[in-house]
Structures are given as C-alpha cells and as structure tokens.
Amino acid sequence: MKTKDIKFLEVRYLRGPNIWTYRPVIEAVVDIGALEDCPSNVLPGFVDRLKAFLPTLIEHRCSYGERGGFLRRLEEGTWPAHIMEHVSLELQNLAGMPGGFGKARQTHLTGVYKVVIRAWHEEVTRACLEAGRELVMAAIEDRPFDVPATVERLRDMAERKLLGPSTGCIVEAATSKERRIPAIRLLADGNLVQLGYGVRSRRIWTAETDRTSAIAETISRDKDLTKNLLQSCGVPIPEGRIVDSAEDAWAAAEDIGLPVVVKPTDGNHGRGVFTNLMTREEVESAYAAALEEGSGVIVERFIRGSEHRLLIVGGRMIAAARGETAAVVGDGKSTINELIDLQINSDPRRGAAEEFPLDVVVLSENPVALHEVTRQGFTPDSIPPAGREVLIIRTGNHTCDITDSVHPSVAETASLAARIVGLDIAGVDLVCEDISRPLEEQRGAIVEVNAGPGLLMHIKPATGEARPVGRAIIDHLFPNGDNGRVPVIGITGSCGKTTVARLVARLLTLSGKHTGLACSDGLYLDRRRSESGDRATWEAAHRILMNRAIEAAVFENGTDEILGKGLAYDRCQIGIVTNVDVARHTGRFYVETPENVFTVLRTQVDLVLPGGAAVLNAREPMLVEMASLCDGEVIYFAADPDLPAIAAHREQGKRAVIVRYGHVMLASGQGEQSLARLADIPLTGGGNDKAQIENVLAAVAAAWALDVSLDVMRTGIETFFAD
Structure with missing residues (x-):
C-alpha cells in the first residue's frame, strides 16, 4: 500500500x-x-x-x-x-x-x-x-x-x-546576453574561473586576471617598494620610511612631523594601519600591533582628509568610493561593545560573509579600532556619557560612490600609479580632503596600490550609483566584442555520430586548426589519441575546452549523456543531428515516446549560436521539424537531391549538401558545385554504403559552414578511413 x-x-x-x-x-x-x-x-x-x-x-x-x-x-x-x-x-x-x-x-x-x-x-x-x-x-x-x-x-x-561577489559580477558580465562569453569554474569551491574556450580563453581569480603578473602583485604587497617606485615617477606619496623598532618608529615620527601613520610594510585590506598618531606612546603601541600584521613596519606622514579607493582597469579609472568613519554615541548606560552592536553592527551592510560590503566590528579582533577607543580614554567595557561620540573606525568603510566627482588629474594619477606597479586591475588608495580638486593643491597623496581589489563597494554602494565594474573588466579582457570562443561542433543522433565526429575533426585539423575531439573512440588532440576508450562524455569534453592550445573542438553527444549529465559547452558553432531511430532512445531516463526523443535531440539544435549552423538530415521528418528551432543557419544534407525539404530549402536560397550523378555536391540556392566523386571517397565503399554516404555529407556540411576550403574538404574525405 x-x-x-x-x-x-x-x-x-x-x-x-x-x-x-x-x-x-x-x-x-x-x-x-x-x-x-x-x-x-x-x-x-x-x-x-x-x-x-x-x-x-x-x-x-x-x-x-x-x-x-x-x-x-x-x-x-x-x-x-x-x-x-x-x-x-x-x-x-x-x-x-x-x-x-x-x-x-x-x-x-x-x-x-x-x-x-x-x-x-x-x-x-x-x-x-x-x-x-x-x-x-x-x-x-x-x-x-x-x-x-x-x-x-x-x-x-x-x-x-558559491562564487564570491567580485568573481560573480565578472562572470555575470561575461555570460550576459550582450557578451555571451562562456565561463568554466576551475575550482568547485573557489573563485578561479576560465572565461572562454581553448586558445581564446582567459582566467580570473576574484579581481586578478592572467594578465596580473606575479612581479606586479609582489611589488604591490611591498609598501615601501611601491612608494619608492611611485615617488621616482613623480606620483605624490606621504613621506616616510621603514623602521626596525618601537624607538626607531618614534624617531621617524619626530623626523617626519606629527601626526603620523604606522602600518605594516606588506599588509593589505587596511589591517594594522594606525592613523593620526600624536604621541610617543601611540606610535610605539601601534608599531607592536602593526608588526603582528606584516613582516615589517613603516611610518609615514599623516594626510588630512578622507580615504578614497579608485578602481583602475586596463589603465582607466572605472569607479571610485569614499571611506567614512564609524562612531557610536553614548546613552549613559551601554558599554562601548554594546553600543557597537546596537549602532554599528546592526547596519544590514555589515556581516562576516564576503557578500557584505562592511565587516562586523569586534574590538577584541580589531587592534586598530581598539586603539581608537583607547586613545579617547575608554575601554571596550566603558560606558560613555549620554551624547558623547566615540570614534571607532577612522579609515575604510568605502561605501559611498563618488566616481563622477573625481578630478581628471586625480584619475590620471591613480592610473599612472597602477601602471608603475604593473597591475592591469588595481585598487588605488589615496587620501585627500576634496577628490574634485587636484592632489597637489591639497597635499593629497596615494598611500597604497593593491592587487585583487574588492569590487563589492562599487557593485553595492551604500550611497550613490552602482558601477558596472564587471563589464569593464570583461571589456578589458575581451576587447572589441571578442566572445572568447573557438569553433565548437556538437554531434548527436542515433547512428554515425563517431564517424562524423572523427571526419569533422580531421577536416579541421587539415585546415590548420589544433583540434580536440571527444568521441566513443577516445580523446584526440589533432591526430594523436591521448586517451582510449569511450570519451563521448561530459568530463572529456570539459577537459578539451579547458585546454588552452585548442583552436577547435568536436564532441560526440549521445542522448544518454545529454539526459544524464547535460552538455559540456554552453553554445556551439555547429550542431549536427545525423538521423533518428526512436527505438534506440526509449526505455531509459523516462523517455518513452517520439515526442520525448524529439525533446532530447533538439537540445543540440537549441545550442547553435546565431552566427552558427545546424546540420540536419533532410531524410528525417523529425529533424526537418527541428529546423525552425535553430538560432543560426540550417544546412540540410541528403543523398536524395529531390527530397521536398531540400527543394523548399533551396528555393529560399539556402544551402544543402547532396549527391547527384555520383558526386558530392555543394548546393546553394539553385547553384551546385561538385566537391568529389563518391567513388574516390573510401568511406563510402565506392558509393555503395548509404549510411556512410550520409556521414560524409554531414561532415562536409559542417566544414562548409566553418569556411573550410574546398581543397581541404576534398583531400580530407578522399584520404579518410574509418579505422
């Protein structure tokens, strides 16, 4: 029951x-x-x-x-x-x-x-x-x-x-309808992503790209080296030097002039940065805390004003955000810790996860914030008087978009700083009182140049306009409308898939493209079989698409693979459906009717790009019915040149590959051109093997759609053997 x-x-x-x-x-x-x-x-x-x-x-x-x-x-x-x-x-x-x-x-x-x-x-x-x-x-x-x-x-x-917000916004921009750049996540739980296929692919890891050099990233982590390089090129920086002890830190502060900033030489994300220090006690205390966050400590001039983060992509400023302070106001009964939870951490923009633009403030875990509280005469458990404002965070909190306010000279200076360090994508931190005025007018300066900058502040600012930073990065990686694609050819149907796949791959290899093939006979790189056995699988196709030497990819797709795992590519240049035998596909995956089989096979046609082509067997009524589903061109193939579907297709000026007078013919509208004699094509058994003739026609149609030359097609089919 x-x-x-x-x-x-x-x-x-x-x-x-x-x-x-x-x-x-x-x-x-x-x-x-x-x-x-x-x-x-x-x-x-x-x-x-x-x-x-x-x-x-x-x-x-x-x-x-x-x-x-x-x-x-x-x-x-x-x-x-x-x-x-x-x-x-x-x-x-x-x-x-x-x-x-x-x-x-x-x-x-x-x-x-x-x-x-x-x-x-x-x-x-x-x-x-x-x-x-x-x-x-x-x-x-x-x-x-x-x-x-x-x-x-x-x-x-x-x-x-899931992908973090920075990586996610780049991937979203890549896969948008406007760009249609495919994306492959290379780490199941990480942010390493390949954009595009094969030789035309690029890689990102959050806001770093395969153009972000290790040298540039190393320079950016060394704050003193960065300052020296910037200064040598005329970029305004705060005066300062590396110190090796608390006493030396105070000596440097006296030389520079108070107030000063103490920070790690190789820190990031603002950790261990103490600002506006006025006394020896503050400087020496900050030195000890900064040393815990990095391998060394630097003391430099304190610059008055707000901290700003400018995002530079490909040499251009794309977005800018201003940092804001965070403070609490005493109520006469709550401790500093309690006020932080009530007045700061209650902000919905704050959270521990990466998706939140602001971090939760915990004094016991934030020595810089604890320093700010201490210097005002309080401890975390102190109860400030009602109405008394207590500063908690002096720098950071980049949540206010000010992109449109940045003076052109400031943007150019930040871009220069990124180029000097060598970063294609950089977060340039600068401090000034008015971002709409040149830096030299207000003694503003660039304080850091960071690799792999967070993008969330620009995607979801608390105030101001969200900026399309993901799109800017994609335009940088794939300029001039490049979609990062290599020709992908997918073959499905009931019979002949392996032969068609091998023949198409052969024609592409002869045309000069380094071609990957995943089929039932194995995984091939050009004419070399690198893996034997059945490789008409999602996993094998995925490996080919990740191969950065591949210039074209050919995949055999059985219906069980489509139903059990889906296809490895998002769209294809050519989709071939060889033929249909309904009985071969029923009884598995709850496929029981011709309508079910149609739904499975049409998947290959649905994936054809607008600039691509579906290659369909005109002998099969079910496949003729699929033609209207294709976003691109349809090229029919059939041994019988007089089929009604062929005739109607050609009347519309469209292409077909047929047999006439014992020749493989390329038909376009009412015109026909001979490619080769069937008798000269070994695969067809002297023109007597009807199934293999259709396989040759399908492969030729695909190569024709890919602009393979007639000489290459002729040579390929006349020298191809099924073994």
Whole structure:
C-alpha cells in the first residue's frame, strides 16, 4: 500500500545545457505515492501552513504570470511535486540565490514526477531540494519546521560554496546576453574561473586576471617598494620610511612631523594601519600591533582628509568610493561593545560573509579600532556619557560612490600609479580632503596600490550609483566584442555520430586548426589519441575546452549523456543531428515516446549560436521539424537531391549538401558545385554504403559552414578511413 510521502528515486546533476534549460539544474525523480490522490486543495490546513512557513511564496508567479499566481494554484489544487519545486526554489532565493528556473513534469508512471530546479551549485541545490521536501512534508503532516534555522544553514553553505561577489559580477558580465562569453569554474569551491574556450580563453581569480603578473602583485604587497617606485615617477606619496623598532618608529615620527601613520610594510585590506598618531606612546603601541600584521613596519606622514579607493582597469579609472568613519554615541548606560552592536553592527551592510560590503566590528579582533577607543580614554567595557561620540573606525568603510566627482588629474594619477606597479586591475588608495580638486593643491597623496581589489563597494554602494565594474573588466579582457570562443561542433543522433565526429575533426585539423575531439573512440588532440576508450562524455569534453592550445573542438553527444549529465559547452558553432531511430532512445531516463526523443535531440539544435549552423538530415521528418528551432543557419544534407525539404530549402536560397550523378555536391540556392566523386571517397565503399554516404555529407556540411576550403574538404574525405 502506497504511503503519503515524497520519495526521491533518482537525483542527478545536469551540469550543462540539457532538455530543460541552458543552465545547470538538479533533476530529481520523485514518487509521491498516495499523494497523487491528494492535491493541495484537499489537504486540510495545508495551504495555510505552507504560507505561514514561507510567506514569500506570494512572489511566485507560476503559470498565471502574476504575483500570487502560485498561491492561486495552491488554492485551486496542485500536486506535491509541483509544490516542492516552488518551495525548493524559494529556499534557494532566501539563501541568497535569487530567481531561477523550475519545472515539475509527470512521467509515464503514475505518481512519478521529474522535479527540476536551477542549480547554482550542486551541493547547495541538492540541500535546498532535500529541505524543500522536508518542509512540504511538514506542512502536509501538520508538524513544526524551523524555517529560519534551515535558511541560515543553506545561506551559510551558499556563502562557502558559491562564487564570491567580485568573481560573480565578472562572470555575470561575461555570460550576459550582450557578451555571451562562456565561463568554466576551475575550482568547485573557489573563485578561479576560465572565461572562454581553448586558445581564446582567459582566467580570473576574484579581481586578478592572467594578465596580473606575479612581479606586479609582489611589488604591490611591498609598501615601501611601491612608494619608492611611485615617488621616482613623480606620483605624490606621504613621506616616510621603514623602521626596525618601537624607538626607531618614534624617531621617524619626530623626523617626519606629527601626526603620523604606522602600518605594516606588506599588509593589505587596511589591517594594522594606525592613523593620526600624536604621541610617543601611540606610535610605539601601534608599531607592536602593526608588526603582528606584516613582516615589517613603516611610518609615514599623516594626510588630512578622507580615504578614497579608485578602481583602475586596463589603465582607466572605472569607479571610485569614499571611506567614512564609524562612531557610536553614548546613552549613559551601554558599554562601548554594546553600543557597537546596537549602532554599528546592526547596519544590514555589515556581516562576516564576503557578500557584505562592511565587516562586523569586534574590538577584541580589531587592534586598530581598539586603539581608537583607547586613545579617547575608554575601554571596550566603558560606558560613555549620554551624547558623547566615540570614534571607532577612522579609515575604510568605502561605501559611498563618488566616481563622477573625481578630478581628471586625480584619475590620471591613480592610473599612472597602477601602471608603475604593473597591475592591469588595481585598487588605488589615496587620501585627500576634496577628490574634485587636484592632489597637489591639497597635499593629497596615494598611500597604497593593491592587487585583487574588492569590487563589492562599487557593485553595492551604500550611497550613490552602482558601477558596472564587471563589464569593464570583461571589456578589458575581451576587447572589441571578442566572445572568447573557438569553433565548437556538437554531434548527436542515433547512428554515425563517431564517424562524423572523427571526419569533422580531421577536416579541421587539415585546415590548420589544433583540434580536440571527444568521441566513443577516445580523446584526440589533432591526430594523436591521448586517451582510449569511450570519451563521448561530459568530463572529456570539459577537459578539451579547458585546454588552452585548442583552436577547435568536436564532441560526440549521445542522448544518454545529454539526459544524464547535460552538455559540456554552453553554445556551439555547429550542431549536427545525423538521423533518428526512436527505438534506440526509449526505455531509459523516462523517455518513452517520439515526442520525448524529439525533446532530447533538439537540445543540440537549441545550442547553435546565431552566427552558427545546424546540420540536419533532410531524410528525417523529425529533424526537418527541428529546423525552425535553430538560432543560426540550417544546412540540410541528403543523398536524395529531390527530397521536398531540400527543394523548399533551396528555393529560399539556402544551402544543402547532396549527391547527384555520383558526386558530392555543394548546393546553394539553385547553384551546385561538385566537391568529389563518391567513388574516390573510401568511406563510402565506392558509393555503395548509404549510411556512410550520409556521414560524409554531414561532415562536409559542417566544414562548409566553418569556411573550410574546398581543397581541404576534398583531400580530407578522399584520404579518410574509418579505422
């Protein structure tokens, strides 16, 4: 007897484009058992309990396309698999992964559904799906469910697993509809990302790129060396020197003139930087604290004004933010620590995670802030008088966008500083009283040049306009509209995929492109087989796309791979569907009908880029029907030149590869050109092997679409042997 339960039968991660969407998803096959007879409107109190658990479900539009649409479906009656889809998506949203694709579709088995949700990260999305199932069951069974604790757990997991905000904004800009640059995450839980494929790819790690040299980064970490280089090129810097003891620090302060700044020679992110020091006690105390944050200590002139961070990308200033102080005001009853929690850490912009633009302030962990409190005569446990303002943080807190206020000469000076250090992307810190005036008018100076600057302050400023810094970095890495792509050719169908893939790869190699091939015969780099065995897999294709020597990539894609893992590439230049034998594809992955097979095979056609081409067998009505789904050109192939689909296609001036008078012909509109005699093509068995003739035609059509020369195509097909 079936129980009222939701059971996971299978859960698979489709890590690339699939039958559902272009994006990675988790596909769960679930059995709802006796709940098949219990839509939401017949479960007493269920809808109210679910809405109480997740009030934000009101934002789900569902099939009605309007706010509250999903709740309307609940009231009218919908099934637990569909409900679990929406609940899982909302848990993802609450965990910091907004939006996303979702579907719930019944299989041919009663009570068995496929639930599909957008996967930002496999582990995180699986956890959201499992939590979604538990929440739905709790609502059905009228038992408690701790939503806040669940969301906190999922959010913590997302913060640890997903791309950080800096890397994320660059990847988002790359993969936007405007640029369509593919992205591959090279570390499952890290921020190392490849943008583009093969030889045209670039790499980023947060806001560092493969153009960020190790020498430049090393220079930027050495504050004294950076200052010397900047000073030698006429960039204004604060006077100062490295010191080797607390006594030497005070001597330097006396030479420079008070007030001074004491900071590590190789620190970053403002750690260990003590400013506006006026006494020997302050200087010597700051020396000891700064030494703990770096390998040495520098003392330099204190510059009056606010601290500013200018983001330089490719020699241009892209964004600028001003730092603000943080202070508390005494109420006569709360300690400094308590006031910090009440008045500073309560700011929603502050948090421990990377997504927050400001850090939580904890005096016991922040010697600079503790120093500020101490110098004002307080301890963390002191209770300041009512109305007394106590400064907590003097520098940092870059949350105010001031990009439009920066004087052109200041922007040029910051850009020069980045070039002197050698950084393609730099965060240049400068201090001045008025950023709209030249630095020399106000004794302003550049105090640091940082590699790998954080971008969050520019993406989500507290005040002012958010700046498209991710787009600027992408424009720097991929100028003039470059999309970072090499030709990718994907082949699917029922038969002949391996032969077509090998022949296409051969033609591309002969044309001079270093070509990678992943097929059932192995993984090939040009004509060398580097891995034997079946390599028509997501993993093998992924390795080829990461190979920075590859100039073209050819992939065989079986339907089981499409259904079980998705495709390794986001889009392709050429998509080939060889033929269709429905019986070969049914009985697995809940594929049971010709319509199901159509849905699987069309995936290859859906991925063709607008400037690419789908190569389709005109002998197959199902494939002719797919032609309208292609964003690019369609090139038909068929041994029979008189097929209605070929005739109609050519009447529209479009291309086809056919056989006439024993010759392979390239047909464009009403014109035809002979490429080679079938009798001269070994693969066709003297023109008698119909299946191999179609394979040759498909490969020739792909090469034609890729502008491979006729001589190369002819030589390739006349010298290719199936073994």
